[in-house]
Amino acid sequence: MPLPPHELERLRRAVAGRSAASLVLDPSLTSEEQDRLDEVVARREAGEPLQYLEGTVDFGPLTLKIDRRALIPRPETERLWEEAVRSLGQAGPGTVIVDLGTGSGCLALALKHAFPDARVFATDTSEEALALAAENAALTGLEVAFLHGDLFAPLPRDLGGRIDLVVSNPPYVADGDALPAEVRDHEPHRALFAGPRGTEVLAxxxxxxxxxVGVGGWVLCEIGDGQAAEALDLFNAYDREVRRDLTGSDRILVARKGASCCL
Ligand SMILES: C[S@@+](CC[C@H](N)C(=O)[O-])C[C@H]1O[C@@H](n2cnc3c(N)ncnc32)[C@H](O)[C@@H]1O
Incomplete structure (x- = not known):
């Protein structure tokens, strides 16, 4: 099936490295650009995600590099970022923010952009994803400490009890659950699958x-469709609620330690 015209336009812009306006004024491509366009169109028609072929993705205020080393940042994760910014409100030099399973670095970098004075740490078990996140830090000029390892394990010990905000879009697909072919065949499985239930990493x-986290500290996580009740149960030691994404699905767990006044 031929590509929809808007996708073809996006790939033309990516291949030519030019704006939409510039391509309207002069739509011609060099022969190398045309060859490259033919190649990425064929790959797109074979099911490769558009963003991997474009090589960039917009996330909140940032334009980031993206490729197969990390999950493509999603609109529901931008919503998680917005909720995290709203929850934390403000941050000074003593504020500590942690992003678990950072992938491309999207959440950590967008939080550093929103709170430039805060110290931002981000962890991932994938060295490949962390390499991409570091490239995105260089691209955006934002300073985040990207650390390799399991959840909180690689963080400096002196942060214990002093974290103000934890965010995570963890793997939350149950092993064996069906995924669209475009996701299943191209995005990293370790970013998607969590275990037999899907809620293992969240737990x-x-x-x-x-x-x-300190008293009053926040934990915000993206969750899968149908996981809201279990997520609320898992976070029963906190004040917590589940908020909706733009499509009305329960996708964002907002939890706060010991401060029932302020959710
Ligand atoms: C769903 S992706 C999210 C990536 C990025 N935060 C985003 O929203 O686009 C989950 C990420 O968590 C990482 N991950 C999986 N298990 C982990 C663990 N135990 N500790 C740290 N990172 C983990 C994966 O490598 C992947 O990059």
């Missing part, structure tokens, strides 16, 4: 975050 975050 660990609920438990491990409790002793690391």
């Amino acid at each position: 660990r975050i609920a438990e491990e975050a409790y002793w690391r």
Whole structure:
């Protein structure tokens, strides 16, 4: 099936490295650009995600590099970022923010952009994803400490009990659940699958975050469709609620340690 015209236009812009306006004024491509366009159109028609072929993705205020090393940032994760910014409100030099499973670095970098004085740490078990996140830090000029390892394990010990905000878009697909072919065949499986239930990583975050955030500290996580009741149960030691994404689905768990006044 031929590509929809808007996708073809996006790929033309990416290949030519020019704006839409410039391509309207002069639509011609060099022969190398045309060859490259033919190649990416064929790959798109074979099911490769558009953003991997474009090589960039917009996330909140940032334009980031993206490729197969990390999950493509999604609009529901931008919503998580917005909720995190709203929850934290303000941040000074003593404020500590942690992003677990940072992937491309989208949440950590967008939070550093919103709170330039805060110290932002981000972890991931994928060295490849962390390499991409570091490239995105260089691209945006934002300073985040990207650390390799499991959830909180690589963080400096002196942060224990002093974290103000934890965000995470953890893997939350149950092993064996069906995914669209475009996702299943091209995005990293370790970013998607969490275990037999799908909530295994979320459960660990609920438990491990409790002793690391300060009183009044926030934990915000993206969750899968149908996981709201279990997420509320997992976070029963916190004041918590589940908020909706733009399509009206319950997708954002907002939890706060010991401050029922302010959710
Ligand atoms: C759903 S992706 C989210 C990536 C990025 N935060 C985003 O929203 O686009 C989950 C990420 O968590 C990482 N991950 C999986 N298990 C992890 C663990 N135990 N500790 C740290 N990172 C983990 C994966 O490598 C992947 O980059």
